[in-house]
Amino acid sequence: MTTLLWLQTGSCGGDTMSILCADSPSVEELVDSYGIEFLWQPSLSAEPKKHLDAVLDAILEDRLVLDILCVEGSIMTGPNGSGMYDPYRGRSKMSLILQLADKAAYLVAMGTCAAYGGVHAAPPNPTDCLGLQFDKQNPGGLLSIDWRSRAGRPVVNVSGCPAHPNAMSKTLAMLASGLPLELDHLNRPRAFFNTMVHQGCTRNEYHEYDVEDSEFGGKGCMFFNLGCKGPVTMAICNTELWNGRGSKTRAGVPCFGCTSADFPSDQDLFRTEKIGPIPVSLPLGVERANYMAYKSLAHEAAPERVLNKTMDP
Numbered sequence: 569m570t571t572l573l574w575l576q577t578g579s580c581g582g583d584t585m586s587i588l589c590a591d592s593p594s595v596e597e598l599v600d601s602y603g604i605e606f607l608w609q610p611s612l613s614a615e616p617k618k619h620l621d622a623v624l625d626a627i628l629e630d631r632l633v634l635d636i637l638c639v640e641g642s643i644m645t646g647p648n649g650s651g652m653y654d655p656y657r658g659r660s661k662m663s664l665i666l667q668l669a670d671k672a673a674y675l676v677a678m679g680t681c682a683a684y685g686g687v688h689a690a691p692p693n694p695t696d697c698l699g700l701q702f703d704k705q706n707p708g709g710l711l712s713i714d715w716r717s718r719a720g721r722p723v724v725n726v727s728g729c730p731a732h733p734n735a736m737s738k739t740l741a742m743l744a745s746g747l748p749l750e751l752d753h754l755n756r757p758r759a760f761f762n763t764m765v766h767q768g769c770t771r772n773e774y775h776e777y778d779v780e781d782s783e784f785g786g787k788g789c790m791f792f793n794l795g796c797k798g799p800v801t802m803a804i805c806n807t808e809l810w811n812g813r814g815s816k817t818r819a820g821v822p823c824f825g826c827t828s829a830d831f832p833s834d835q836d837l838f839r840t841e842k843i844g845p846i847p848v849s850l851p852l853g854v855e856r857a858n859y860m861a862y863k864s865l866a867h868e869a870a871p872e873r874v875l876n877k878t879m880d881p
Contacts, residue, residue: 570636643709675700677699685709702725732804774789780792
């Protein structure tokens with residue numbers, strides 16, 4: 569049996585709502601097939617709040633072993649470093665997380681807010697929010713970058729706003745099964761952050777031939793004019809569809825780059841910043857000089873079906 573405690577700090581609850589939609593594995597399978605015991609989860613636990621109080625006391629007094637601590641939401645450190653903008657039982661959740669982190673075998677940040685600060689840490693950040701082990705893309709958050717859990721692991725960052733349901737459930741299944749979980753430079757599980765949102769996007773051919781939309785509602789690429797960050801964002805949104813059906817780009821909405829440490833960017837979400845005709849942020853792994861030459865040729869070579877946007881969706 570693997571014990572799991574899920575706490576919400578500065579959160580909208582979106583990651584909880586997301587994991588309820590997980591299907592590979594589902595929450596039910598996490599319990600039945602992977603032996604995870606949910607000591608407390610805000611939307612799943614049927615017990616009254618005093619049950620959580622008893623669980624917390626038992627963990628902190630070493631009467632109950634905590635295997636996985638999941639934190640959803642940014643850590644509010646204000647005012648003046650007290651953390652009392654987000655209190656619990658007369659103390660700050662910030663201090664509670666610090667104590668519980670040292671008891672847990674694994675600490676998992678569920679969502680970009682817990683991982684890097686997210687929306688709440690965007691300027692002007694009035695509550696002094698940050699992530700568990702990162703402050704945006706800067707190493708060191710509530711915990712130092714050198715901090716390690718009881719099992720010797722850094723914080724596992726399953727980022728997203730909200731995080732992908734199956735990325736969360738699979739991460740938990742791997743931890744419960746004792747499987748190796750390789751992390752990238754932002755402590756995200758490589759298994760779920762090794763492809764770009766661009767990969768698997770149904771608008772890829774439009775992108776390759778530089779056929780872009782300048783208004784919403786079309787079929788063309790949204791990277792060049794409408795702020796889509798699919799080619800620069802690592803996530804599985806188009807390779808493992810949400811609810812097995814869709815994604816932002818398939819619904820005609822630009823990728824906002826919500827799995828990135830600097831999300832949300834301090835600029836218009838629906839506008840692509842460019843130098844001349846070329847976006848400032850290029851697809852990952854692409855050199856600017858080569859990109860400019862390639863794109864000018866690609867548009868001229870585009871087939872009629874692409875130029876006329878008559879491809880099948």
